[in-house]
Amino acid sequence: MTEQMMEQPQTLTGLKLAGHHIQGQEEVFTEGAMSLLESLCARFAGDVDALLAKRKERQVRIDKGELPDFLPETRAIRDGKWTIRGIPTDLQDRRVEITGPVDRKMIINALNADVKVFMADFEDSLAPSWEKVIQGQINLRDAVRGTIEYKAPDTGKEYRLNDNPAVLIARVRGLHLKEKHVEFNGQSIPGALFDFCFYFYHNYRQLLSKGSGPYFYIPKLESHLEARWWAKVFAFTEERFCLEPGTIKCTCLIETLPAVFEMDEILYELRSNIVALNCGRWDYIFSYIKTLKHHSDRVLPDRQQVTMDKPFLSAYSRLLIKTCHKRGALAMGGMAAFIPAKDAEANRLVLERVCKDKELEARNGHDGTWVAHPGLAQTAMAVFNQFIGDDHCNQLHITRDVDAPILASELLAPCEGERTEHGMRLNIRIALQYIEAWISGNGCVPIYGLMEDAATAEISRASIWQWIHHQKHLSNGKLVTKALLKEMLVEELANVKEEVGSERFTHGRFTQAAVLLEEITTADELVDFLTLPGYELLTKQEH
Numbered sequence: 001m002t003e004q005m006m007e008q009p010q011t012l013t014g015l016k017l018a019g020h021h022i023q024g025q026e027e028v029f030t031e032g033a034m035s036l037l038e039s040l041c042a043r044f045a046g047d048v049d050a051l052l053a054k055r056k057e058r059q060v061r062i063d064k065g066e067l068p069d070f071l072p073e074t075r076a077i078r079d080g081k082w083t084i085r086g087i088p089t090d091l092q093d094r095r096v097e098i099t100g101p102v103d104r105k106m107i108i109n110a111l112n113a114d115v116k117v118f119m120a121d122f123e124d125s126l127a128p129s130w131e132k133v134i135q136g137q138i139n140l141r142d143a144v145r146g147t148i149e150y151k152a153p154d155t156g157k158e159y160r161l162n163d164n165p166a167v168l169i170a171r172v173r174g175l176h177l178k179e180k181h182v183e184f185n186g187q188s189i190p191g192a193l194f195d196f197c198f199y200f201y202h203n204y205r206q207l208l209s210k211g212s213g214p215y216f217y218i219p220k221l222e223s224h225l226e227a228r229w230w231a232k233v234f235a236f237t238e239e240r241f242c243l244e245p246g247t248i249k250c251t252c253l254i255e256t257l258p259a260v261f262e263m264d265e266i267l268y269e270l271r272s273n274i275v276a277l278n279c280g281r282w283d284y285i286f287s288y289i290k291t292l293k294h295h296s297d298r299v300l301p302d303r304q305q306v307t308m309d310k311p312f313l314s315a316y317s318r319l320l321i322k323t324c325h326k327r328g329a330l331a332m333g334g335m336a337a338f339i340p341a342k343d344a345e346a347n348r349l350v351l352e353r354v355c356k357d358k359e360l361e362a363r364n365g366h367d368g369t370w371v372a373h374p375g376l377a378q379t380a381m382a383v384f385n386q387f388i389g390d391d392h393c394n395q396l397h398i399t400r401d402v403d404a405p406i407l408a409s410e411l412l413a414p415c416e417g418e419r420t421e422h423g424m425r426l427n428i429r430i431a432l433q434y435i436e437a438w439i440s441g442n443g444c445v446p447i448y449g450l451m452e453d454a455a456t457a458e459i460s461r462a463s464i465w466q467w468i469h470h471q472k473h474l475s476n477g478k479l480v481t482k483a484l485l486k487e488m489l490v491e492e493l494a495n496v497k498e499e500v501g502s503e504r505f506t507h508g509r510f511t512q513a514a515v516l517l518e519e520i521t522t523a524d525e526l527v528d529f530l531t532l533p534g535y536e537l538l539t540k541q542e543h
Ligand SMILES: CC(=O)SCCNC(=O)CCNC(=O)[C@H](O)C(C)(C)COP(=O)(O)OP(=O)(O)OC[C@H]1O[C@@H](n2cnc3c(N)ncnc32)[C@H](O)[C@@H]1OP(=O)(O)O
Pocket: 098, 099, 100, 101, 105, 106, 107, 109, 110, 121, 124, 125, 282, 283, 335, 339, 340, 371, 372, 373, 374, 444, 445, 446, 450, 451, 452, 453, 455, 456
């Protein structure tokens, strides 16, 4: 059957658009694209709930005292000799990747930045309002065709692509997030399938014709069974469009504690399509808190003290590199959350810190890294250039074979450090401001000189919950209780009002953010993801 025959209009019996009309949506919801979405939902949406249920089953065991470990039943995969299928030419050199949400100006700036790859983000840095997820698809379609343009309404500045834009990779939503504006057989569909379907459908031909391809970042995997689900989605799509197996390429973030014990297995399940793993450090730290939430000996200190040189994070980075390179896959580093400062001296310190962070990654053997802002690209590039040298375009040759095996106990090692009143108050102010931004439709914001997104904010709010839950004492002797949190929340809300100004405060959604923050930090059980209740508030205000 030819592709055209397969793309004949089909009766879209099960699929229903439940969102309000967004300008330009007809360009996204074409007959062919909707037909693909319906097929994907029919085959794969139902399995997502079963995969999410498996996460819960494992968590129940861990809550009872079990610790995550390498799986006995997949030992043969870990011990076996095999490699991934291969890495396309334009993904061999990924020494610096910029990331950012799928806003029009941001996309153009990111593709023009002095980087190898742009990860266009429907995930941690995007609050997925109906408008943003549709507009993001339109923006990426125009970017792939090279026609994307933007004129800033305030300055009149015009934006268009340079001659040699970065390679594009789209990051789709995690499996836990539904897209409530589209229903299949009466149920909201997985946001991941929505993002995958439309980005693939509207762009694969143009990408392949330019010598690139449909490339994806897959976030927040928790097991190799979830990777197997993605492998089936990719294989089905390739077959439907008569593409060679392995045409779709993906990079999986290893950003949950359970997944770090299944890296070989994830690579194996996806071996036709995968090219790299990535250390998504912020979600990983959040996942460490969440997974071990009932283990009183593994409560984290102030967020600022949990840096990549801490033993449990160093073990994670080194094991990821060793695992990837053994299988021929790239081992990407993660995000230093710094962003440039306006003041020259402050900016010098920012660049110094970024440089130190990137040196640690490059020295460990990572093949590349992430930056949150174009102003950091040169610094990261200089570090990786120095470590990669002139004879290579990555560090695949660093095998870490002589390293002692990295043990489960190292990955789970408690993290030393203080829990301070300053740290707790900072967590409250960061979480407040981030939640306010997210429920107002902005998924990534600068707060106190750092990039804050869904992953970094999760650490702040989950830490507060964990300190309350385990009745920790702060370094000044204060016992962390629900009452203390409530007292501090009132004070910090007032401080935030002073910081942002009463005009911004009154027109913002800070009170709603405070209510949500109080709810999720004082709940008996840790809420799985901040973005789940956040999505209800985000979408409630849509017309
Ligand atoms: C844990 C994780 O998942 S990390 C990955 C997800 N997070 C991200 O991707 C963060 C991406 N970064 C950002 O969103 C932004 O850098 C922010 C929100 C933190 C700060 O943005 P701003 O406040 O606009 O920064 P600033 O004013 O310094 O920007 C200066 C210019 O750089 C551009 N810029 C800033 N960050 C980016 C970026 N990531 N990509 C492209 N352009 C960018 C701005 O658009 C602006 O352009 P202009 O001069 O043409 O107007």
